[in-house]
Amino acid sequence: MKIISSTNKRAMQRVVIRKQEIDPTIKRRVTRIIAAIRNQGDHALKRYARSLDKLSGPLEVPYSDIKNGAKQISPDLRSAIKEAAKNIRRIAKRQAPKKWKVMVVPGVSIEQRVTPLEKIGCYVPGGRYPLPSSLLMTAIPARVAGVNEVIAVCSKPDPIVFAAALEAHVSRFFQIGGAHAIAALAYGTATVPKVDKIVGPGNKYVVAAKALVSNDCPIDFCAGPTEIVVLAEKGNANWIAADLIAQAEHDPDARAILLTTSSRLAHAVERAVGKQLINNPAARSSIQKNGVAVITKDLNEAIEISNKISPEHVVCERKSVAEKLTQAGTVFVGPYAVQAAGDYATGSNHVLPTNGTARFRGGLSASDFVRVNSIQYLNQRGLRQIAPTVISLANAEGLVAHAASVTVRGK
8 A cells, every 4th residue: 555645746646537438448349249239139148148147047037046046045144135225225215306396476386296217227246246235225226216127137146136136126137247238228138128227336348338328228327446535634543444445355446545634644554454455365456556545734635635536435534524525425424434334234325426426426316216307387377477587588599489489378
């Protein structure tokens, strides 16, 4: 883990600015995969599933197999899934947009209408470890929002993922992954239904595929490798190191950043990280490549740097600091606010913006699965009241037909 000063402008550029371009080689390969799925449907999908996912059975997992598979997990795991699902559901219910109606002036009222999407696709990564939490975090908010059909895809589902699918009330489950799964969800095949939106994290191929299909099928966002920023003036070096390593073990390209006013703390965390990495080789490469402690001149500078990074996760010491961290996917406050708790059990969604995209949006929520539009009611009295405003503005813009469409009703 490197230690740098915030006065080192070249090093700070690398900390604050992260390249977001899709690798051209990956983009070309994914483009070919998407084209094949669009043109050949199931034929291409099965070919890619067999060669890339090593699939030997059918594309779709029968409900009976999901149910039987879920029975294999321990009672403790089953209980953990239920508890996590309960908390996710509770938060999602508060996030769902509500309908309302407002009278602007007598005779003019506006109503907000909220209708759920019909069908959504949840991508569940099938890499080194099963990720049932990703399925819970995507499918449950969709169900809370009222989505009628929730489709899940995962290249290597195992019993715990099946248990999560049951708890989240997934409608259909396909054992496919990668760019071909994204293409199948976006455009549909004879077996896989076309969805209204695709959500969920994935590797570089999945991110590239989501970006390429996004003009035809909405997505949540192109989530890149995970990232954590810890802001600390003091604190337990072992705890801070553990938080940085926990996030780093997700991906070789994950970023783990400490922003601190204390040189002593920075060096203590560096030593603690070195000791703890002995027990977690999976995190070693990302810490070596992207782990950094930045010594800032004061807390305000640390806050400013964090907002420039706009990271996925931020951990800070107190509420007054959290209130100033306006550009982050999610903020954890206090020494016991462990980021890993948010990954599983707090109920707040862990599908979060990365690569600086937290500057304009937050994490996945029930609001991502609905259409919000307006209904406008005007009667004669209402139109008469606002007509002068409409006519003046329309004429000022040179749109005389707009103005005429109002004045003709007064004759």
